[in-house]
Amino acid sequence: MDVLFEEGADVVYEDTKYFYLANARNHYQKHASKVRWSDGDRIIDIGSGDGGLTNVLKSFISANYKELIGCDASEELIDIANDKYCDNRTKFVLLNIGDELPEKMKGRFNRVTSCHALNWIINQRQTLQNIYDLLAEDGDCLLMFIAKSALYEAYIAIAKTQKWQPWVKANIQYVTQYQNSQDPVSEVRKLIDGVGFKTVSVDCEELSYVFKSLEYFLRSEEADNPYKIPDGPLLKEFMRELENFLIRRNLLPAFNNTDLINYVVSRIVIYVSK
């Protein structure tokens, strides 16, 4: 199992930004070489968020790519990404990858990438079909998402309580859709086979992320606030609930008998070609 610390292995993660960044870097270092990156590539990154990881992707693709498009369903994040990272070959566009694709995007891209986003999308079958349709005939595609984590286990439990259900329930079903799966690889593979991709590899990798302390972990979660609970007493109460649950179930155990804590996640890595 890979154990990830911030650069240099002696500093540990302080917020989820680093978590996403480190996970994506580790993923690209391991798997980006599978993709047939070429000069003149048109690349689309799905669920690009604030654009930070689309920008990281640039160090793994051909320097002579033609265009790099990040897409996301959040207009707010698209604006942020364009402000930060737009240039003459890179831009960010609003697109819900689970909806019908605009005709002009079909067959336009040689490469499709995505990090930490596919599990946020309710219609997995349609999403994979759309990814297939985005690809040109020589296209290939590298996708990664988190299938299981201690956090997802906690969110599923908290979503069952009357108090927090209205907040957490909205997107809990799909963010955590593989958490209780006995065999997420087979589930994903079945969906992919139904779409008709040629080369297929689907792997589940377990990784360990080391945080300084439970307090740091919770602080990063509070900053992330995926359920948009209003800042203030209610968010504090939610964080206490989360903390109690994580402690009760020992979901974030000590790392190697130190004060550091060990956050273990399973990520799904998919490489497919058309």
Ligand SMILES: C[S@@+](CC[C@H](N)C(=O)[O-])C[C@H]1O[C@@H](n2cnc3c(N)ncnc32)[C@H](O)[C@@H]1O
């Ligand atoms: C956890 S963030 C990941 C962002 C970025 N890729 C990263 O790794 O830092 C998930 C992103 O997927 C986006 N997303 C959720 N559903 C989507 C959909 N149906 N179509 C496109 N993007 C979607 C969210 O808006 C969010 O920006």
